[in-house]
Amino acid sequence: MFSNNDVLETIAMVQEEHLDIRTITMGLSLFSCIRDTAEETARKVYDLVCTKAENIVKTATDLSGEYGIPIVNKRVSVTPVSLLCAAFPEKAPLIGKALDDAAATLGIDFLGGYSALVHKSTAEYERIFIRTIPEVLATTKRLCSSVNVGSTKSGINMEAVKMLGEVFKEAAFLTKDQDGLGAAKLVAFCNAVEDNPFMAGAFHGVGEADVVVNVGVSGPGVVKHALEKIPDADLTDAAEMIKRTAFKITRAGQLVAKEAAKRLNAQFGIVDLSLAPTPAMGDSVAQILEELGIETVGGHGTTAALAMLNDAVKKGGVMASSRVGGLSGAFIPVSEDIGMIRAAEAGKITLDKLEAMTCVCSVGLDMIAIPGDTPATTIAAMIADEAAIGMINNKTTAVRIIPAPGKKVGDQVNFGGLLGRAPIMPVHACDSSRLIIRGGNIPAPIHSFKN
Amino acid sequence: MKAVVTVTGKDKKGIIATVSTFLAERGANIEDISQTVLGEYFAMIMIADLSEAKQGIADLANDCKELGKKIGMTIYLQHEDIFNAMHNI
Numbered sequence: 001m002f003s004n005n006d007v008l009e010t011i012a013m014v015q016e017e018h019l020d021i022r023t024i025t026m027g028l029s030l031f032s033c034i035r036d037t038a039e040e041t042a043r044k045v046y047d048l049v050c051t052k053a054e055n056i057v058k059t060a061t062d063l064s065g066e067y068g069i070p071i072v073n074k075r076v077s078v079t080p081v082s083l084l085c086a087a088f089p090e091k092a093p094l095i096g097k098a099l100d101d102a103a104a105t106l107g108i109d110f111l112g113g114y115s116a117l118v119h120k121s122t123a124e125y126e127r128i129f130i131r132t133i134p135e136v137l138a139t140t141k142r143l144c145s146s147v148n149v150g151s152t153k154s155g156i157n158m159e160a161v162k163m164l165g166e167v168f169k170e171a172a173f174l175t176k177d178q179d180g181l182g183a184a185k186l187v188a189f190c191n192a193v194e195d196n197p198f199m200a201g202a203f204h205g206v207g208e209a210d211v212v213v214n215v216g217v218s219g220p221g222v223v224k225h226a227l228e229k230i231p232d233a234d235l236t237d238a239a240e241m242i243k244r245t246a247f248k249i250t251r252a253g254q255l256v257a258k259e260a261a262k263r264l265n266a267q268f269g270i271v272d273l274s275l276a277p278t279p280a281m282g283d284s285v286a287q288i289l290e291e292l293g294i295e296t297v298g299g300h301g302t303t304a305a306l307a308m309l310n311d312a313v314k315k316g317g318v319m320a321s322s323r324v325g326g327l328s329g330a331f332i333p334v335s336e337d338i339g340m341i342r343a344a345e346a347g348k349i350t351l352d353k354l355e356a357m358t359c360v361c362s363v364g365l366d367m368i369a370i371p372g373d374t375p376a377t378t379i380a381a382m383i384a385d386e387a388a389i390g391m392i393n394n395k396t397t398a399v400r401i402i403p404a405p406g407k408k409v410g411d412q413v414n415f416g417g418l419l420g421r422a423p424i425m426p427v428h429a430c431d432s433s434r435l436i437i438r439g440g441n442i443p444a445p446i447h448s449f450k451n
Numbered sequence: 452m453k454a455v456v457t458v459t460g461k462d463k464k465g466i467i468a469t470v471s472t473f474l475a476e477r478g479a480n481i482e483d484i485s486q487t488v489l490g491e492y493f494a495m496i497m498i499a500d501l502s503e504a505k506q507g508i509a510d511l512a513n514d515c516k517e518l519g520k521k522i523g524m525t526i527y528l529q530h531e532d533i534f535n536a537m538h539n540i
């Protein structure tokens with residue numbers, strides 16, 4: 001049984017510290033929708049998504065009412081679309097449109113899976129598919145896209161990396177009247193996971209069941225508040241406090257995930273333990289790092305503090321959930337975190353520091369706006385750097401970077417809502433094109449050969 | 452199914468009577484009440500059995516919230532499982 005203090009603590013977490021279930025994401029396998037033509041396939045895809053996920057919004061609303069915990073986002077992830085379109089890759093945009101329409105019908109904000117897995121090499125149909133991404137992101141509203149360009153097992157596909165540099169540029173250019181929003185819906189991954197519930201990088205892996213419910217919990221505000229209570233604690237005790245807090249947050253996620261899966265006739269997939277910030281005050285990962293003792297995030301010591309935070313979140317969360325997966329760690333997007341936005345505006349956090357931070361946290365260079373005239377090869381080189389960190393360290397890394405058309409350092413992009421706003425950050429001006437144009441593969445590291 | 456009803460706010464007369472009558476009218480059976488007053492601050496926690504409740508828990512939670520607004524208190528009604536999950540191993 002629980003005590004009165006436990007009850008009041010939970011209520012304070014929700015009321016004052018932004019505890020929420022960040023997303024209930026239904027993963028759907030679309031393989032059964034493949035037909036002879038793109039048109040028929042698109043029709044089947046629309047029908048399947050609308051049928052299987054019909055009750056996702058209602059179920060989330062009900063659960064939120066019953067447990068008294070906000071469930072912020074309801075989302076769907078699907079089989080990587082490139083695999084559905086191998087026979088007609090140039091018509092993949094039809095499937096993209098069907099998915100976007102289905103998302104609108106369901107009343108969800110994002111649907112992920114306009115994706116391709118090319119971590120070893122690029123098949124011809126994947127090449128055609130990847131080229132359709134910018135146009136599709138510019139003409140749809142809710143659809144998100146991702147491409148896996150490398151893995152610890154297979155190395156880094158540098159042809160895909162080069163292509164992605166161009167795709168980011170074009171996705172931003174085609175949405176230039178929205179500050180390059182298209183690029184904010186695109187992720188380049190290394191070691192992409194198949195059960196990630198968070199956007200924009202969610203897709204439903206080929207090794208998954210037909211219908212799965214994955215849940216992403218959050219609560220940077222709760223962790224920060226817990227640390228505020230022990231301002232003089234040493235880092236051993238601080239780590240312990242983070243673990244305990246992560247445990248409670250994750251238990252809430254586990255309860256909601258199991259119940260949601262039952263009501264939606266789906267398999268319970270995983271709980272993703274990530275600390276996902278929002279632009280709201282007091283819902284910031286950067287402010288946790290500052291609470292640990294760094295004046296402004298980005299200062300020396302940031303990487304160490306983040307490493308401890310990320311690890312403690314995992315340790316607390318693993319104990320709390322029967323199945324943990326997804327990205328599970330701390331997210332450090334710039335535009336979606338008020339502490340990050342402030343540090344970037346003040347010039348106190350740089351791309352180089354962010355890259356270092358991605359070595360010890362769960363994702364990568366996330367929601368970072370850079371000058372619109374950054375060459376595609378430079379963006380590709382950033383992707384290659386991140387992929388290398390992921391490949392060597394056996395972890396997921398990602399790049400979601402927005403080369404904002406017409407903007408330069410000192411300007412700002414503003415996407416509104418959860419995607420937030422960000423100052424344009426400077427990138428190194430030196431030319432990396434020779435490295436990128438070489439193509440080929442960066443071979444898998446020696447420690448990947450474990451068989 | 453059991454729910455936890457939490458009432459917090461500035462202390463005033465008749466809060467327990469108002470909330471318990473409200474719950475009784477809706478078929479909720481109050482099994483346990485504890486309350487504390489800290490200065491002017493009032494906090495009451497009730498455990499209510501909803502097996503004979505006339506409406507669903509989410510609906511009832513919403514009605515409680517509305518009642519809270521009417522009497523100037525904050526009232527939550529939540530499924531007990533959320534507290535069991537978060538505070539027990």
